[in-house]
Amino acid sequence: MPSRAHEADGASLPAVLDEADRILDMGFSASLNAIIANLPRSRQTLLFSATQTKSVKDLARLSLQDPEYVAVRESGPGGSKGKGKADDGDGDDQDEGVEEVPKNLEQHYMVVDLPAKLDLLWSFIKTHLFTKTIVFLSSGKQVRFVYENFRHMRPGVPLMHMHGKQKQMQRLEIYQRFLTSKHAVLFATDVAARGLDFPAIDWVVQLDAPEDVETYIHRVGRTARYQAKGKALLFLLPSEEEGFVKRLEAKKLDVNKIKANDKKKQSIRSQLQSAAFQFPEVKFLAQRVRPSLSLSLSSVLVQILLHDNEADSLACNRPSSRTSARSTSRRTSRSSSWTPSRSTSTPPRSDSPVRPRSSSAPSRRRATRRTRRASSRS
Numbered sequence: 001m002p003s004r005a006h007e008a009d010g011a012s013l014p015a016v017l018d019e020a021d022r023i024l025d026m027g028f029s030a031s032l033n034a035i036i037a038n039l040p041r042s043r044q045t046l047l048f049s050a051t052q053t054k055s056v057k058d059l060a061r062l063s064l065q066d067p068e069y070v071a072v073r074e075s076g077p078g079g080s081k082g083k084g085k086a087d088d089g090d091g092d093d094q095d096e097g098v099e100e101v102p103k104n105l106e107q108h109y110m111v112v113d114l115p116a117k118l119d120l121l122w123s124f125i126k127t128h129l130f131t132k133t134i135v136f137l138s139s140g141k142q143v144r145f146v147y148e149n150f151r152h153m154r155p156g157v158p159l160m161h162m163h164g165k166q167k168q169m170q171r172l173e174i175y176q177r178f179l180t181s182k183h184a185v186l187f188a189t190d191v192a193a194r195g196l197d198f199p200a201i202d203w204v205v206q207l208d209a210p211e212d213v214e215t216y217i218h219r220v221g222r223t224a225r226y227q228a229k230g231k232a233l234l235f236l237l238p239s240e241e242e243g244f245v246k247r248l249e250a251k252k253l254d255v256n257k258i259k260a261n262d263k264k265k266q267s268i269r270s271q272l273q274s275a276a277f278q279f280p281e282v283k284f285l286a287q288r289v290r291p292s293l294s295l296s297l298s299s300v301l302v303q304i305l306l307h308d309n310e311a312d313s314l315a316c317n318r319p320s321s322r323t324s325a326r327s328t329s330r331r332t333s334r335s336s337s338w339t340p341s342r343s344t345s346t347p348p349r350s351d352s353p354v355r356p357r358s359s360s361a362p363s364r365r366r367a368t369r370r371t372r373r374a375s376s377r378s
Helices: 020-037 054-063 089-096 114-127 140-153 168-180 213-220 238-250 269-278 280-292 298-317 321-337 361-377
Strands: 015-017 045-047 068-070 083-085 105-111 132-136 159-162 184-188 203-206 230-236
Touching (some): 140 280, 213 238, 230 238
Parallel strands (some): 132 203, 159 184
Antiparallel strands (some): 068 083
């Protein structure tokens, strides 16, 4: 948020607004306009963002006098290097279409079918154990699901997760642990895409396509910071490839298409099913993340639910051990009720016919049991 300018030794302090475009997109434009309106007129106002948008320029035109637009690029408007006016009107549309990413950043994308996303992510982690990686996902539910499953599977590298549902102190603790780790994997939402400095990040993996190119730029900006090198990998569905690649090309982003090494692919479907059966919290998270269908969970969850339905049907059709023992004892007592006891003095007649069953058989069996209990007590 912008800080109110204070007089210090006769000079006013500048008002600074970081990540200005995102804050305005989230609906704080009216509040920011009100805050800036209460600042001294004689001041220096600095608006920072890696992706300058029209809303920021509108704010600059309304609040500032003769604002100047400074960008990181080879040539700016009018031949000046990286400088221009923020109030150029419609002529800035072409200027807005040029975004700059670090030259030391290698950008790749891979076309992946939906059921194979988690398999390829697991294979990537297993083949990059000695690197520091950030994996971006679309929602906190997905982050929790992938983190819990991979944590139980133990890939051989420390795993961490960060999302907006965590408390601020918990996120700070995870941030510090990730900074001090030499090799680690952080699963995160876009809460880690802006405003956080992660030094020495080797890979940025985006399991789901971001909502826009600006979000893509901020995500890959977590690596290749300053003069360091970094790599970025984006997973795209076959239906997303054409549209999103065109949007990247419109922003002058050179992203190369690569293919996965078939020899290093590992299927984890059976392990996901086993974790869902063994750990109730994993199954609960899988059922909660299911409606999004942005991960390769649909086929796995269908098999889990089918397995549960089959188990329920078998449980309904199969008698329990107590019920089977009771039915066995009833059959035994039924057969014994028609056989004369050996202890009786009158031997059974060999020519006596077998009695047919009658409707009063249950009452006879109850009478027989009462007689036996009375004889045993005596």
